[in-house]
Amino acid sequence: MEHAENVTIERYPRSLRILHWIRAVLILGLIWAGWHMTSLADEVPAKYELYYPWHKSFGVLAFLVVIVQLAIRMRTPKLPEPPETLDRYEQVLSKVVHRAMYALLVVVPLMGYSMSSTYTMSDGVFFFGTDLPELLPKNDDWFAVFQWLHKVLAYTLLGLIALHVAGTIKHRFFDRDRASDVLPRML
Secondary structure, eight states, X not given: OOOOTTOOOOOOOHHHHHHHHHHHHHHHHHHHHHHHHHHSOTTOHHIIIIIHHHHHHHHHHHHHHHHHHHHHHHHOSOOOOOOTTSOHHHHHHHHHHHHHHHHHHHHHHHHHHXXXXXXXXXXXXXXXXXXXXXXXXXXXXXXXXXXXXXXXXXXXXXXHHHHHHHHHHHHHHTOXXXXXXXXXXXX
């Protein structure tokens, strides 16, 4: 590995770095909770009394964090680009993965909200002690569509997150040029 002495680190703004890590914890927790709660038997009281309401609350919170991140990104004139030391395909892949993750970070919670809103047996969309308005009519056929989309898109997001983390590890530990290390930009 080359050890360039004067590698300039182009960091993201502090607000985006903080929100990135908050969002990462929220999303990984939501994916775990979603997987865990759906594997519980319906007779387990915690499934509907604990997991579902809190999954919804943290899902809305994650959605709000992403909206704030997107607003900050749009108002920030110059954000770091993928390092020029990366191969062209890696630069393109980085941009595609990031854009797809942001799209899914918006769409997945919207599908979760749509599930809760349309399910005839739903108590609503719980948000830390407040029930948010349900904007969609009750319809179990639509619920099934939103449920499928929420699940498939959440797993797609998980795959993109794995690719994102793998890329970060590759650039940090396996690239020869230290300027390719993208992790310090988010620390």
